[in-house]
Amino acid sequence: MTAKILDGRAVAAGILDRVREDVTALVAEHGRVPVLATVLVGDDPASHTYVGMKANRCAKVGIHSLRIDLDADITTSALVKQIHELSADPTVDGILLQHPVPDHIDERAAFEAIAPSKDVDGVTRTSFATMAFDEGGFTSATPGGIMALLDAHAIPLTGRHAVVVGRSPILGKPVGMLLLARDATVTYCHSRTAGLADHVSHADIVVAAAGSPELIRGDWIKPGAVVVDAGYADNRGDVEYGAAAERASYITPVPGGVGPMTIATLIAQTVEAARHHESAR
Known part of the structure; x- marks a missing residue:
């Protein structure tokens, strides 16, 4: 078996x-x-x-990218103040805080300074909650992009066993919730999981989100898995791409x-935010 490519580009x-x-319609x-x-x-x-x-992609679709560069030694309070100002700016539709920030910054406090209506990267607690409860709002950009990629290839999710390797609040956890909402059975694995290879070997869908190169070996993949x-x-x-591609159906x-897909989702949600802001004026 040779896997078909899930072509995100x-x-x-x-x-x-x-x-x-x-964007053309909104501007008009x-x-x-x-x-x-x-x-x-x-x-x-x-x-x-x-x-x-991201700025290049914005320009290609007609969105303005406002770039704010800050010194590495900025304090959490100063960063939060900057983000609050952007949240209050009526000309700004979406806010992206590039991850990761320096270690001395309280990243969660900075994320929570983003107004939910402008959280187009889906990083706030509000966005996670509305996504998990299927109440609208913005999805985390990478998980949302993953779901769009699976849908574009008509990959069925209902009743399938998905194993998510990674539990970060902006990738692993939300992608598991999105899969659960589509009636997949979801297993979360992480750095403390015992028997990782066994869990992966039973998965119909594997989402690798651990940030550890080639952590998942090709021979762990169930034949026909995504x-x-x-x-x-x-x-x-x-x-381990080469070996996994010999066993998977899609990769x-x-x-x-x-x-x-992450960038496309971020930009699409920015336009959605702009429409919401115009309808609220």
Whole structure:
């Protein structure tokens, strides 16, 4: 068996084409361009690359990207103040705080400073709760992108056993909740899980979100399983790609799988936020 590729670049391109049409319609109707504010703390090269990629995608669909660069030694209180100001700014539709922030920053406090109506990256407690209770709101961008990628390939979820490896509040936990809402049976695994290989070997769907290169070995994969690799470290994913591709039915490449879907979801939710803000005026 050779796995089919879950091509995030192609699916994301289709989403962004539709977003471009939505932006054109919004500008024609309301006379303004949606604005995504990106907040970057420090000089992490990877973070600068990611923010640059997001700005490029924004420009291609007609969204304005407002970039806020802050010194690495900024305090949590000063960062929170900056985000509160963006939350109160009526010209800003979405706010992205680039993860990770320096170790001395209370990242959760900074996330919670984002107004829920502008939380287009889906990182606040409010967004997690509304997503978990299926009450609307914004999904976490990477989990939302994963679900859109699975749907684009018509991969059935009802009744299937999904194993999520990773429990971060902006990736592992929310993707499990989204799968549960689609009637999958979900098992969470993490760094303290005993018998990880056994859990993975019984999964119909594997979502690797641990941030540990090639943690999941190819021979653990159940024949015919769907493998979604959301890891990215040292240009490698969390899954031993070559060996896993010989057993899986579908698999995401790294890069080119989950990453483009994250950005597309973030931008689509920014336009959705802009529409909500216009309807509330």
